[in-house]
Every structure is written in structure tokens, then in C-alpha cells.
Amino acid sequence: MSPSVKILPDSETLSRVAAEHFVAAAKEAVSRSDRFAVALSGGSTPRETYTLLASRTFAAHVPWAKVHAFWGDERCVPPDHADSNYWLARETLLRHVPIPPDHIHRMRGEMDPLEAAREYEERLQRFFTIASEEPATPRFDLVLLGMGADGHTASLFPRSEALRESQRWVVAQRLEPHGAWRLTLTPIAINAARRVTFLASGQEKAWALREVLEGSPQPERLPAQAIRPSDGRLAWLVDAPAASLLAAA
Ligand code: 6PG
Numbered sequence: 001m002s003p004s005v006k007i008l009p010d011s012e013t014l015s016r017v018a019a020e021h022f023v024a025a026a027k028e029a030v031s032r033s034d035r036f037a038v039a040l041s042g043g044s045t046p047r048e049t050y051t052l053l054a055s056r057t058f059a060a061h062v063p064w065a066k067v068h069a070f071w072g073d074e075r076c077v078p079p080d081h082a083d084s085n086y087w088l089a090r091e092t093l094l095r096h097v098p099i100p101p102d103h104i105h106r107m108r109g110e111m112d113p114l115e116a117a118r119e120y121e122e123r124l125q126r127f128f129t130i131a132s133e134e135p136a137t138p139r140f141d142l143v144l145l146g147m148g149a150d151g152h153t154a155s156l157f158p159r160s161e162a163l164r165e166s167q168r169w170v171v172a173q174r175l176e177p178h179g180a181w182r183l184t185l186t187p188i189a190i191n192a193a194r195r196v197t198f199l200a201s202g203q204e205k206a207w208a209l210r211e212v213l214e215g216s217p218q219p220e221r222l223p224a225q226a227i228r229p230s231d232g233r234l235a236w237l238v239d240a241p242a243a244s245l246l247a248a249a
Pocket of ligand 1: 042043044045072073074145146147148153154155
């Protein structure tokens with residue numbers, strides 16, 4: 001199924017539409033399975049969306065008691081570190097809404113990266129195992145993703161081994177050249193989702209967006225192209241500056 005691409009006039013409208021999208025996905029999931037398992041994105045783009053979701057306009061419309069918050073990736077830093085994706089979501093959203101504390105499933109960036117990846121994989125296995133005889137599938141109801149100017153998404157960077165991972169749902173990655181460690185869902189885990197929605201804002205994303213959506217398939221060079229839900233809906237919510245190089249714009 002080809003992705004749906006919605007072009008919004010500016011980043012403020014993008015954030016509002018993304019918040020509406022989150023609410024709709026939450027309601028749909030809860031009516032279907034009495035829970036909403038969402039993997040949150042890091043980076044700066046979703047900040048305003050999270051803030052809106054915590055506001056009076058939106059918060060009352062989300063069944064927070066049924067929401068389970070996960071992350072698509074995490075930096076290997078303590079949970080209260082300014083670079084932590086958990087900290088971003090906690091400060092802008094999670095501490096302001098009545099989500100049960102045990103429904104917040106953060107990647108433990110403070111742990112040894114390899115151990116943290118194993119621990120998160122086990123957490124996902126437990127959460128998504130329906131019946132013992134069925135192999136678990138990390139069927140998130142929604143995975144929110146951003147995209148870097150180089151076409152990376154989550155912590156799937158160009159030419160990274162995680163792009164070729166065929167078994168694991170969560171891996172630790174050491175980023176060159178600074179050597180920082182990251183934890184990330186692999187394409188296998190993301191592509192099992194019912195919905196995957198990218199948010200992209202700003203002129204600096206225009207080249208990557210055109211290459212990803214309209215260029216030749218090169219997921220090794222453009223990891224966002226590796227995101228193709230096998231039985232789910234793929235959507236892009238982008239603003240006009242990010243869409244400025246699209247032929248279809
Ligand atoms: C992260 C994100 C990363 C992010 C993109 C876009 O941990 O930083 O997972 O994939 O979504 O780099 O970042 P901006 O939203 O800041 O442009």
C-alpha cells in the first residue's frame with residue numbers, strides 16, 4: 001500500500017494535525033483491543049505535538065488509562081538527560097496526563113547498551129505475546145517517527161547494521177564518528193505496526209523527503225525507505241517547506 005502524504009501549510013498546523021492523528025489512532029485502538037500501544041519518536045519535531053496532546057484541547061480526548069507508551073529509539077544517556085527521548089516525552093506530555101506509571105515502557109539508556117537492547121526486546125515480547133502458541137509480533141497500534149536530513153529514522157542511520165537485522169526487534173548501535181550509543185527498534189519491529197506515521201518539518205528535510213518518497217529504492221542510503229509496514233498504514237505528515245521539492249507538491 002503506498003503511503004498517504006498530507007502536506008500542511010506550516011509546522012504549527014502539522015503539530016495540530018499530528019495530535020488529531022494520535023487521538024484518532026488511540027480511539028480506534030482502544031475500541032478494537034481496549035489498549036493503545038504507541039511508540040513515540042524522539043527529536044525536536046514531535047515536541048509541539050506532545051505539548052498539544054497534554055493541553056486541555058486534546059488531553060481529555062485520549063483514553064490515557066489504556067495507553068502504553070514505548071519508544072522507537074533512545075540515546076544511551078540517563079532518563080533525566082537533556083538528550084533523552086524519554087525525557088522529552090516525559091517533560092512535554094507524560095507527566096501532564098493520567099497515564100498509569102507502569103504503562104510507560106522506556107528504553108533504559110542508562111544501562112549497558114547491549115543489555116538494554118536485550119531487556120527491551122524481552123519487554124516487547126512479554127507485552128505482545130498473545131497466546132503461548134503464537135509467535136509474538138510487535139504489533140504497535142502506532143509508531144511515530146521523525147526523519148533526519150540524511151533520511152535516517154529512529155536510530156536507523158545510513159549503512160547501519162540494524163537495517164539488515166533479520167531477527168531482533170531492538171538493537172544497540174554505536175554511532176560514528178563520536179562513538180555515542182543508541183537503542184533502536186529495527187525495521188522488522190516497526191514494519192509490524194498497524195500504523196506508522198512520519199512527521200517531517202522544515203526546509204532542511206526537503207531533499208531527503210523527495211529522495212525517500214520519489215527517488216529510487218535505496219534503503220541502505222535512505223533508511224526511512226526501509227519503513228514499509230507489512231500489514232499496516234504508512235502516513236507522512238509534512239509541512240510545506242519539507243515538501244517543497246516534491247513533484248507531487
Ligand atoms: C532521535 C530520533 C531521530 C529524529 C530525527 C529527526 O532520537 O533523534 O529518533 O530519528 O526523529 O533525527 O529529528 P528532528 O525532529 O530533531 O529533526
